[in-house]
Amino acid sequence: MNEALKRLPRPAPWMGQLALLLFAIALPYMGFMDRSRTSLAVFAGVYVMLGLSLNIVVGYAGLFQLGHAAFFGLGAYTAAILSIEHNITILATIPIAALVAGGAAMLVSKPILHLRGDYLCIVTIAFGEIFRIAVTNNAFGITGGSNGLFGAGRPELPLPWLSPVPEIVLVLLLIGHLLLTQRSGPVLQWGGAGVIALAYFLLPPLAGHDQVFVISMAMGLLAVAGVAFLRERGLDWRGQVIGLLVIVILFAAFGAARGDQLAASIDGNLDKYFNVQDPVTVLGVDVTPVAFKRDARPYYFLVLGFIIVTIVGMRRLQNSRLGRAWLYVREDQLAAEAMGIDTTQVKLIAFALGSAWAGVAGVLYASRFTVVAPESFNFLQSVIMFCIVVLGGSGSIPGVLVGTLGMVVLPELLRDVGxxxxxxxxxxxxxxxxxxxxxxxxxxxxxxxxxxxxxxxxxxxxxxxxxxxxxxxxxxxxxxxxxxxxxxxxxxxxxxxxxxxxxxxxxxxxxxxxxxxxxxxxxxxxxxxxxxxxxxxxxxxxxxxxxxxxxRPAGIIPERRKGIVMSAVAEPSGAGPAVAVQQAT
Amino acid sequence: METFLQQLINGLTIGGFYAVVALGYTMVYGVLKLINFAHGDMFMWGTLTGWALLTTVFASFTDMDVIAILAASVVVLAFIGVMGMTIERVAYRPLRSAGRLSPIISALGAAFALQAVARNVSDARWRTYPEGLLAELPNVQLTGRVSLSGLQVLMLVTCAAVMIGLYLFVQRTRVGTAMRAVSLDHDVSRLMGINVNRIISLVFFIGPALGGLAGLLIGIYYGSFNFTLGWVFGLKAFIAAILGGIGNIPGAVIGGFILGISETMVVAYGPDIGLADASAWKDAIAYVLLITILIARPTGILGETVAEKV
Structure with missing residues (x-):
């Protein structure tokens, strides 16, 4: 039976990822997603971010961290304090929150990183508990005690179709495209760039509304993906030209058919989900902001955007020099040291990076729920984050998604189930x-x-x-x-x-x-x-x-190991450890 | 000075409990290199079982509370001991060769499950032990206003007896020698004819059983408890075990006493040194102490400096 399964054609990995992405985009529009479930999806999204960030520490570097909620909390409290006391728009606090959380992680982990695994585990628990006790007791008089802080600001974004934004997004898209097609020949590289720019500016004139630049951004992204798809096919130059033409025709047809309705629906939804605020100009450029309303849907896309960026970043990180150093330290610290890896430094970076990213998740949390209270950052939350990583499969990104489903979404859905x-x-x-x-x-x-x-x-x-x-x-x-x-x-x-x-x-x-x-x-x-x-x-x-x-001791979706890794594999009979050599896939 | 002595006695009593619970952590860590997160909840189950017995089955012995408590102790020792063995068999043994992350999750899962059952059994309320247990024990007057209540004497004596007994058991008997061998190296122990699984089961009987006994005693000492008792107390006891040097029985005892005394002292003298709400910060003391000691002596007070085996 297994042989027959193996002979079936396997879909390319990107197909699954694309399907997942489309599902994630369509999710808030599905019938069963009422208000509370969309809210739950945002909450789960924050935990996906937390799981991904903890995955750096636990999965990549192999360090035990059972106090991750403290850094999540540091980010959330930083955002809330800055937003309430100093009136800073909340998304602008992201770099500060990341610095605070990452810096705190560096400070506390520096003296303890050399400890053995289990000691590290208990010290991180201790740090998490100290954080919780400190904010509950209103340390420094700024954390609001056990009630927490109320009224953190909602996110504000510049209106996405006013002059500087579409151009900046287009430049970013083109840079991304040029980087992707570095070795693909001039037709795809420059022809593709032309197609993307065309797709980008095709709709607004056709529709007669500037608002459609929002759609343009999505179209531009799709065009980049389309060109990348052509690149993967390995076509000759004629095929490439035909492919690019097909993309242009598709977009033109879509724009002519749907442009007006899209503009109208954006206008309608703008009122529903955003407050357009007073016009603001910075250095003569109009950057009138829109602020999120209470409805969860915009937050959903905000968090989704962050998750996508995080996942892409994590995959690049995993294959980088630093990522390989983490893997080496995790598998065999002595050998890594012998190879000239500064193990303390590498672990410190993992700790700081993971915690900083948890701080970013904290900002997202504070901006969505606007209340920041100690019990959201207690030990149970740390355990849940740890379980998301380990149950899903330590070191594996799909594992984090599955782990979040199991640890966050499922228990909440149980509430509805009699x-x-x-x-x-x-x-x-x-x-x-x-x-x-x-x-x-x-x-x-x-x-x-x-x-x-x-x-x-x-x-x-x-x-x-x-x-x-x-x-x-x-x-x-x-x-x-x-x-x-x-x-x-x-x-x-x-x-x-x-x-x-x-x-x-x-x-x-x-x-x-x-x-x-x-x-x-x-x-x-x-x-x-x-x-x-x-x-x-x-x-x-x-x-x-x-x-x-x-x-499943290695998690639901275990990490796929790159290269040859010696590892102790459990025998199902419990006969004791055996050394196996896993070959690259 | 008199307050100091009185606080010292109170600290010693609490420290004794920490020490007995820490013994369970340290023994398990010794043989399996595993943080048994479920240990604190088994300790709480000792309190819970003791409460259930003393308020129902043995409630009619109120005029002979010594007998009732002795009987309850025996039941608690057996019940919690078997509970520990079962948890080892179900949640830890299948994972013995599965790396170090998986057993931690499994242990946390066992702790959650134990806590949830206790929560439902006790209806998530604070429960009180029968009043006036062992009230007729005489107080011991030391000097002036410093005194040990009869209950404190009993607690201290029991804790001391448990610790000395366990120490002698591990150091002097054949089974104790086998335990020490297993904690050094499983494979070599097996070659020497030791049944490693049986020794580990035994450790998982003795540790939780003693923890359960401490739970019963603390229920009598404090008079009331709820289902979250095990988590905080257990974590602190584990910290006590690390303070002394984990895997080391005298170390666990020293760590327990240090922790108990420093907690009591900070709460008593905190206002004098400018910490107005010292009791609110009481729980943080253990953690701060832990971090300080680990920075100064990474292997604990009595721990030997060994490189981590790879």
Whole structure:
């Protein structure tokens, strides 16, 4: 089966990334995204930023950092204080917040970086706790005590279609394009630049509105992506010219067809999401600002923009000289030192960079939620950030996204889910699908046995309701399916032959199921409807953390290692560490 | 001077608790090089179990509270010990060869789970122990106004007995020798015929059991508790273990006493040295102490300077 899977054509990696990006852009317009869910998406976005920043410290450099919330908090408090006390527009505090958080990280980590891993871990916890106690006790009289600070400003941006902005954006796009196509020949490089500029200025005259420059920016970005796509195809010059022409025609057709509606919809949405403020000129240039309203959608795109920049930056960083030095320090500090890497320096940079970026996330947080209070930066938040990185797969960027889904989004969505979710409608089947998919994924190396086991788990789910004729017994089915997941590895370990353990599992299962089903069916339903899932959220999270780590110790999406890395790999049987050589992919 | 002595006695009592809980951390760290984040919550479970027993099953022994407390102690020791072994078996053993990040997450997960169950069992409220437990113990009058309450004497004696007993057990018995061997090197211990898994299970029985006992005693001493007790107290006890030099039993004891005494002293004398709301900053003392000592002596007070093995 695995062979057949391997022979299927694989989509290029950029296709997945593009799909993800399009999904992220479309997300706030989807039907199920009401106000609170969009707000949750912004919150999750801030945690993605935090996870990415912690990933530098934990994933790349391999340092233990369980006090990351303190640097997040430093950024948020800096932004709030500057914005409330000194009336600085909040996005302008980003560099200051980054400096404060990064500088504080350098100060506190310098004397402790040489400590062994676990000591470092506990010292970072200590620093996080000191920060929390200090702001709760209103240190220096500027943190507002345990109530925190209220009324941090909302973000302000210059109106994006007034004179300097579109030109600056165009220049940035062209610079990016020229850098991308350095080695692609003159047709793509200069022809492409012309196409991008054309795409950029095509719409506003066609539509007759300056507002459409906002769309122009998106079009310019798409044109850059289109040219990059042509570059990847390896076409000859004729193909390249045709490709560029296609891009121009597409944009022209789009502009002629949609220009007016776009301008109108931008005008309409401007009032909905932004306040246009009094005209401001700086050195004779009009930079009239728009300020965000309370609605979460603009924040969503602000945070999304930051996340994209962060991800691009992280990937460049990972492959840079510094990134390779981090990898080396993480894998073998003594050898790294012997190779002439200044390990203390390199670790210090990781710490400072990660913390500075957490400070930036803090500014975004303060600007969205406008209240900055100590309990948003306590130890639990540090643990959540740490889990985002490690559960997702330490060092892996997609891992951070998945980790945030699991640690931030899922627990919040549980709020909406009543206990009846466990036995009514599609609920049990959704959970079953998750269980089966997860099992198949984690057991896929065992080939046929994985399929048999998945089938067994599925059967375990369906037998109680079918046998006893009570639909509410899907709950018992779920419990039995979970029990099966625990029982199977135990049985597998006892014997190498498949048949006895299948028979044994079935027999034991049937017995337990009949006893439970006949004795507790009704009671269970009553118990479940009295069950308040929010009381158990942290506990469920804890159990999930243990289970996830036991099943996938390297995280859900482990980092793909570049080059040949010697590493200790866990044997599934627990026979002890074995040294394996992982080849580059 | 009299206040000082009185505060010293109070500090010693609290320090004794820190020391007993720190023993559990230090033993586990010794054999597994793992920060057992669930240890603090197992300590809290000791308090919780003790409360549940003394207010329900043993509530009828109110006139014979010594017997009730002894019986509760035995149950708590066994229950929390088995809890520790179970957690090791389920959450730590499968991850023994999986690097150092994964067990930390697993330990935090176990701590969350224990705390959530305790929260639901106690309805997230402050719970109080029965009043007047061991009230008839005589006070010990030292000088003038300095006195040890009978409860304090009992606590100090119990803590001392536990610490000395554990020290003798680890240093003098065959099993204790095996523990020390395992903490040096698992593979070589296995070659010497030691059942490493069994020793680790034993460590995970003794450490949490003693922590649970300390939990029961602290419940009696303070009179009330809630489910968050374990986290803060556990973290401080772990800091005590590091202060003394982790993996080192006398070190954990010294660290516990240093921490307990400095906390009490700062709260008592803070206003005199210009720290008006010293008690609000009480929890920060442990952390500041930790950072200071680690900068001065990176391996703790009694820790040996060893290079980290690669």
């Amino acid at each position: 206990p009846t979710f466990l036995y009514e409608g599609a609920g049990p089947f959704v959970i079953l699908a998750l269980i089966l998919g997860g099992h198949l994924l984690s057991a896929r190396d065992r080939g046929q046995a994985a399929v048999i086991e998945t089938g067994l788990i599925g059967a375990a789910f369906f037998v109680p309701p079918l046998l006893l004729g009570e639909p509410s017994l899907y709950v018992i089915g779920l419990l039995m399916a979970l029990a099966m997941i625990i029982v199977l590895p135990l049985l597998r370990r006892r014997t190498s032959n498949a048949l006895p353990w299948v028979a044994g599992a079935l027999a034991a299962y049937a017995l337990v199921m009949i006893v439970i089903g006949s004795q507790f069916g009704q009671d269970l339903e009553r118990e479940i409807s009295a069950f308040r899932i929010m009381d158990w959220r942290d506990g469920l999270m804890g159990v999930a953390m243990v289970v996830m780590m036991v099943l």
